Amino acid sequence: MEKYRINPDNGMEFGIYTLGDHLPNPATGERISVQERLHDIIDYAVLAEQAGIDFFSVGESHQEYFATQAHAVVLSAIAQATSKIKIASSSTIISTSDPVRVYENFATLDLISNGRAEIVAGRASRVGLFDLLGYDLHNYEDLFEEKFDLLRLINENEIVNWSGEFRKPLRDAQVLPRPVNGSLPIWRAVGGTPASAMKAGFAGVPMFMAHLGGAASQFKRTVDSYREAARAGGHDPAQLPIATAGFFYAAETSQEALKELYPHINEGMKKTNGGGFPKQLFAQGVDPHNIMNIGSPQQIIEKILYQHEVFGHQRYIAQIDFGGMPMDNIKKNLELIGTEILPAIKKYTAKK
Amino acid sequence: MKVVGLSGSQIGSKTRVAVTATLKAISEKYPDVETTLIDLADYKMEFSDGRNYLDYEGDTGFVTKTIMEADAIVIGTPIFQASIPAALKNIFDLLPVNAFRDKVVSMLVTAGSAKHYMVADTQLKPILAYMKAQMVQTFVFILEEDFYQKEIINHDVIFRLERLAEDTVVLTETFTKIREEKEAAYDF
Numbered sequence: 001m002e003k004y005r006i007n008p009d010n011g012m013e014f015g016i017y018t019l020g021d022h023l024p025n026p027a028t029g030e031r032i033s034v035q036e037r038l039h040d041i042i043d044y045a046v047l048a049e050q051a052g053i054d055f056f057s058v059g060e061s062h063q064e065y066f067a068t069q070a071h072a073v074v075l076s077a078i079a080q081a082t083s084k085i086k087i088a089s090s091s092t093i094i095s096t097s098d099p100v101r102v103y104e105n106f107a108t109l110d111l112i113s114n115g116r117a118e119i120v121a122g123r124a125s126r127v128g129l130f131d132l133l134g135y136d137l138h139n140y141e142d143l144f145e146e147k148f149d150l151l152r153l154i155n156e157n158e159i160v161n162w163s164g165e166f167r168k169p170l171r172d173a174q175v176l177p178r179p180v181n182g183s184l185p186i187w188r189a190v191g192g193t194p195a196s197a198m199k200a201g202f203a204g205v206p207m208f209m210a211h212l213g214g215a216a217s218q219f220k221r222t223v224d225s226y227r228e229a230a231r232a233g234g235h236d237p238a239q240l241p242i243a244t245a246g247f248f249y250a251a252e253t254s255q256e257a258l259k260e261l262y263p264h265i266n267e268g269m270k271k272t273n274g275g276g277f278p279k280q281l282f283a284q285g286v287d288p289h290n291i292m293n294i295g296s297p298q299q300i301i302e303k304i305l306y307q308h309e310v311f312g313h314q315r316y317i318a319q320i321d322f323g324g325m326p327m328d329n330i331k332k333n334l335e336l337i338g339t340e341i342l343p344a345i346k347k348y349t350a351k352k
Numbered sequence: 353m354k355v356v357g358l359s360g361s362q363i364g365s366k367t368r369v370a371v372t373a374t375l376k377a378i379s380e381k382y383p384d385v386e387t388t389l390i391d392l393a394d395y396k397m398e399f400s401d402g403r404n405y406l407d408y409e410g411d412t413g414f415v416t417k418t419i420m421e422a423d424a425i426v427i428g429t430p431i432f433q434a435s436i437p438a439a440l441k442n443i444f445d446l447l448p449v450n451a452f453r454d455k456v457v458s459m460l461v462t463a464g465s466a467k468h469y470m471v472a473d474t475q476l477k478p479i480l481a482y483m484k485a486q487m488v489q490t491f492v493f494i495l496e497e498d499f500y501q502k503e504i505i506n507h508d509v510i511f512r513l514e515r516l517a518e519d520t521v522v523l524t525e526t527f528t529k530i531r532e533e534k535e536a537a538y539d540f
Contacts, residue, residue: 282540
C-alpha cells in the first residue's frame with residue numbers, strides 16, 4: 001500500500017470527487033458562469049481540506065454541461081491553494097490523450113503539490129471526445145488498454161522503450177519531470193461490472209470503482225473478482241488499494257437529504273445522460289444496505305462502515321456537487337463530514 | 353402526451369399504412385395527443401456501436417431522441433425470416449437498457465403468413481420487457497389480404513387498430529397517473 005501512499009493503519013480515507021459538471025440549479029433554472037463554477041471547484045477543494053478530508057479529485061468530460069475539460073490545469077490551481085489534501089483526476093480519459101503528456105502534467109502536479117498527485121485513468125462513458133480530440137471510436141477498448149499500459153510503463157521507468165499501434169515508438173525516451181517519490185499512484189477506473197474489475201486485477205493495478213446505486217452486496221462481486229484476478233495475475237491483493245465512488249448527501253434527516261438532493265440528480269442526469277433517476281430507486285438509496293450514501297450523518301456513518309466491512313476498501317470518495325448543487329449546501333455537507341462523519345469513520349477503521 | 357408511431361422496416365408499405373392508421377385513430381379520438389410518425393424507410397440509420405444515444409448525430413440522433421421523448425410508442429413490424437427486421441432490432445440496440453421505463457408500448461404486426469402469429473409474443477415482447485416497457489398486451493396481427501392498394505380493407509382490422517389506439521392512450525394516461533401519485537407520496 002505504501003507505493004500508493006496509503007497507510008491502512010490510519011483508517012479508511014475519505015475523499016470528494018467532482019465530475020466538473022456545469023448544470024443549472026433545478027430550483028431556479030439558473031446556471032452560474034463557467035468562470036464562477038471553476039472558482040467554486042477550487043474553493044470546494046480548499047474547504048474539503050479544512051474539513052480534514054483526505055482526497056479531492058476532478059473529472060474530465062468533453063461535452064455540453066461540463067467545465068473541467070482541462071482537469072489537470074484545474075488540479076494545478078487546487079494544488080497551489082491547498083497543502084495537505086491528496087489531489088487526483090476522476091478520471092483522466094487516457095484513451096484520447098498522449099500518455100507522455102499526461103504523465104508530464106501529473107508529475108508536474110506532484111512536484112507543485114509536494115507529492116500529493118495521483119492519476120485515475122478511465123475510458124469515458126460518453127464518447128464525443130473521440131471526434132473532438134481526433135480518435136476513432138472503433139478503437140475504444142484498444143486505445144485505452146495500449147495507452148494505459150504505456151502510462152504505467154512511464155511511471156515505472158524513467159527511460160522508456162516502447163512500441164504500439166496508436167503512436168510512434170519511444171526509443172530510450174526520457175519522460176520528465178519525475179514525481180517527488182519517483183512514481184505516482186495510478187488507478188484504473190472501473191464502472192462496477194466484474195469484467196472491467198478483472199482487467200485491473202490481472203494487471204495488479206489499484207481499482208477505483210464507481211457506483212450509481214443498488215445493493216452494496218452486488219458490488220461485492222466486483223470487488224471479489226478484482227482480488228481473485230489479482231491473485232491469478234501473480235499480485236498480492238493485500239497490497240492493492242480499492243476505492244469506491246458514489247453519490248453522497250447528508251442532512252438532518254434522511255427525508256431532507258432525499259428532498260435536497262433528488263432534483264439535482266434527476267435533472268442533471270436527464271441533461272448529461274439522457275434519462276433521469278427514478279424516484280423509486282432513489283428512495284431505496286437511504287436503506288442501510290444501499291450503496292448510495294444519503295441520509296442523516298449517523299445513517300451515513302453506519303452505511304460507510306457497513307460498506308467498509310463488505311469491501312475492505314481503503315478509500316471512499318463522495319460526489320456531492322452534481323447537478324448545480326448550491327455552494328451553501330456543499331458547505332453544510334462538508335461541515336457534517338468534518339465534525340461528525342469523518343471522525344467516526346476514522347475511529348472505527350483506524351488500526352492504531 | 354406524445355405518441356410516436358414507429359414503422360420498423362426500411363422497405364414495404366403495409367406496416368407504414370397500419371401505423372399511420374393507428375396514429376390517425378389516436379388523433380381523431382384524442383386531439384390533445386401529439387403524434388409523430390417515424391418510418392425507418394425515411395431515415396438513414398447507423399448501426400449501434402454502444403455509445404450513449406445522445407452521442408449519435410444526423411438521422412440516428414434524431415430518431416433515438418424522438419423515441420426517448422415519447423410517452424408512448426406504437427411499434428409496427430413486418431415479419432422477415434420469421435423474426436422482426438434488423439432495422440427494428442437496431443433501434444432497440446441504439447437505445448439505453450431502460451429506454452422504455454415509464455413508457456407504454458403497443459404493437460402491430462404485418463405478415464405474409466399467419467404462421468408468424470407468435471413472432472411478436474416470442475421475439476418482440478421479451479425485448480420490450482427487458483427494456484422495461486409497459487406493454488399493451490393485445491397486439492394487432494394483420495395479413496397481406498387485409499390490404500388493397502395501400503389501404504386496409506378489412507373492417508375487423510380497422511376496428512382492432514382503433515381499439516389498439518384507444519388502449520395505448522388509456523394505458524399511458526393510467527400509468528402516468530399511477531406514477532404521479534406514487535411519486536407524490538415519496539415527499540421528495
